[in-house]
Amino acid sequence: MKTTADNQSPAHTPHPVLDDYYxxxxxxxxxxxxxxxxxxxxxEWIIRAMSFGSGEWYxxxxxxxxxxxxxxxxxxxxxxxxxxxxSAREIVGKKGEVYGLDRSINMLGESARQGDTPLxxxxxxxxxxxxxxxxxxxxxxxxxxxxxxxxxxxxYGRVVKPGGTVLILEVTRPATRLGFWLTxxxxxxxxxxxxxxxxxxxxxxxxxxxxxxxxxxCVPPExxxxxxxxxxxxxxxxxxxxxxxSEYTATK
Numbered sequence: 001m002k003t004t005a006d007n008q009s010p011a012h013t014p015h016p017v018l019d020d021y022y023x024x025x026x027x028x029x030x031x032x033x034x035x036x037x038x039x040x041x042x043x044e045w046i047i048r049a050m051s052f053g054s055g056e057w058y059x060x061x062x063x064x065x066x067x068x069x070x071x072x073x074x075x076x077x078x079x080x081x082x083x084x085x086x087s088a089r090e091i092v093g094k095k096g097e098v099y100g101l102d103r104s105i106n107m108l109g110e111s112a113r114q115g116d117t118p119l120x121x122x123x124x125x126x127x128x129x130x131x132x133x134x135x136x137x138x139x140x141x142x143x144x145x146x147x148x149x150x151x152x153x154x155x156y157g158r159v160v161k162p163g164g165t166v167l168i169l170e171v172t173r174p175a176t177r178l179g180f181w182l183t184x185x186x187x188x189x190x191x192x193x194x195x196x197x198x199x200x201x202x203x204x205x206x207x208x209x210x211x212x213x214x215x216x217x218c219v220p221p222e223x224x225x226x227x228x229x230x231x232x233x234x235x236x237x238x239x240x241x242x243x244x245x246s247e248y249t250a251t252k
Contacts, residue, residue: 078142153231
């Protein structure tokens with residue numbers, strides 16, 4: 001995997017330019033949006049296969065850890081096909097509200113087929129909501145795709161109410177050498193091959209190769225926590241699950 005230094009500091013971008021996929025940071029957004037648009041119809045199947053069907057259980061567990069409760073108002077950024085939003089709706093109930101937001105119009109189309117969550121076409125750095133609007137803001141496995149960590153966290157802090165919570169779910173490369181290579185083989189070889197074979201679309205395989213490469217090249221957890229704090233969020237911390245899943249939380 002070839003990389004080049006980005007034209008922003010590591011505190012701002014989640015990973016360096018990945019030359020195998022796009023030319024420079026100016027083309028990052030276009031590449032990511034097109035890739036997710038092209039593979040949206042496969043995404044729900046891929047994430048279910050990748051997690052062996054355990055994703056819903058884990059998402060609900062993570063949401064309960066931050067004390068999401070009935071009647072709360074939540075925004076799910078980079079909602080994709082809506083798995084986090086759907087889990088949240090079951091918790092907040094009829095008295096609560098859950099909105100899904102994504103930069104990929106085709107992902108929103110797939111999410112609309114999965115449920116009746118209100119959907120917004122927008123990016124993480126510019127949220128079309130007033131200040132102090134949500135009790136909880138979530139982002140599931142998409143922080144690696146934003147243009148700027150600082151701008152993203154500043155915007156998250158703006159729309160969350162005082163005392164509200166930001167939850168970022170991510171996959172983090174394992175610390176041990178054996179764990180790293182086993183995880184890389186699974187995400188970089190097995191999952192892309194299965195995705196391409198069963199969907200009969202090479203773009204699905206490319207999506208999952210890119211998925212791993214952004215994990216491998218992502219800034220370390222300490223940088224993410226520093227960016228959250230630098231954006232004005234408080235009590236930034238990381239909770240690890242199975243050594244690979246990271247739950248970053250902070251409050252307004």
